[in-house]
Amino acid sequence: MHDRRALLALLFALPLVAWGGLSLYYSGILGPLSAWAAAGYTLASMAIFFLSRTWKKAVALFTLLFTLVLVVFLLQRPSNTRDWQPDLALLPSAKLDGDRITLHNIRNCDYRTETDFTVQHYDKTFDLNALTSIDLFLVDWGLGSVVHTMLSFGFNNQQYVTISIEARKEQGEGYSTLRGFFRQYELTYVVADERDVVRLRTNYRQGETVYLYRIRGDKALFREVFLDYFRSINQLNNTPAWYNALLSNCTSVLRGHTRPYFRKVLWDWRLLANGYADEMAYEKGMLDTSLTFAELKRRSIINPKAREADRDPDFSQRIRAGLPGMDSPAQTK
Known part of the structure; x- marks a missing residue:
């Protein structure tokens, strides 16, 4: 890591990393790949903060990645037509x-x-x-x-x-x-x-x-x-x-x-x-x-x-x- 501020940014981002990983894991929108997507997102998020040259670049890349996960979350739609209990x-x-x-x-x-x-x-x-x-x-x-x-x-x-x-x-x-x-x-x-x-x-x-x-x-x-x-x-x-x-x-x-x-x-x-x-x-x-x-x-x-x-x-x-x-x-x- 080339900028210690990236570590501080990671600490603030950890709740979003956890939320995003769990969101992908539970969403099911990606079918059997959901667990892999959750693991990939979590690892990629951590890597961004350790490999980026500046904390600003790390924050920008993480924001882009989290936005993609948020879009997947928001694409889920409630329904009244499921196989209910x-x-x-x-x-x-x-x-x-x-x-x-x-x-x-x-x-x-x-x-x-x-x-x-x-x-x-x-x-x-x-x-x-x-x-x-x-x-x-x-x-x-x-x-x-x-x-x-x-x-x-x-x-x-x-x-x-x-x-x-x-x-x-x-x-x-x-x-x-x-x-x-x-x-x-x-x-x-x-x-x-x-x-x-x-x-x-x-x-x-x-x-x-x-x-x-x-x-x-x-x-x-x-x-x-x-x-x-x-x-x-x-x-x-x-x-x-x-x-x-x-x-x-x-x-x-x-x-x-x-x-x-x-x-x-x-x-x-x-x-x-x-x-x-x-x-x-x-x-x-x-x-x-x-x-x-x-x-x-x-x-x-x-x-x-x-x-x-x-x-x-x-x-x-x-x-x-x-x-x-x-x-x-x-x-x-």
Whole structure:
């Protein structure tokens, strides 16, 4: 190396080298050559900084090489026509008619085990004037600081529709957080019965703890959030989008739909470490504050209630029985 500044430039470029190599490796756009392309890009990037006569030339050559990799990444296009897993094959949609909204393809799988189930869907019409609650589910699979989030919309405290924002997986495909950064999954909204998406996590998956909280607010705000969800859900039927483990995941997309709640929250580290989202919501007065947060969190675990309720048609009512704040009526504005 003829210029020590090239070494400094390499240190700054290393994250881009790593990203570019992984992007090529996971892209699949080059078929069986993807792994070779990733290795070649990484080696060429390193060589540029060691063999170039000046740091400016090294930066210029690396920028050109990285731009080519970025173009390959951007050439990947999301699709709605892949060989999807059966439980993710049908996209939900909604049709609004005044104050009534008809939801299509509400999922309600009949589970025997986590992986053995019968896929079922149904359509249902709801009166938006009866939308009286929003509840937040946090699903902790052991990491604590990172969880899965879902919102459930309640109609007169009798009927509930849960929306889970997920990576849409193909047949035989598992979920990998690392792959989730590189356009490997499409984004999907699972609109489901609570006996599906909640019971799957409390009764059939091992090692997952589910918390349930009632969100404070008024009916006008609930309606705004609910309709915003379904505008995006309908749009995905025509314009598929990529899932991204950082930028377009269960919590970042949820936050976009619930922005009326966050107008006074410019930034909070717990928006990224979403395992502490309930603590943030408690501090902002969005949850029941009649108890300490520690006591609220302890009493909000629903796994035992869900296992007892299991297939009961009153599953939603039973998992809420006795939970703090569940009797709080929505305000009308």
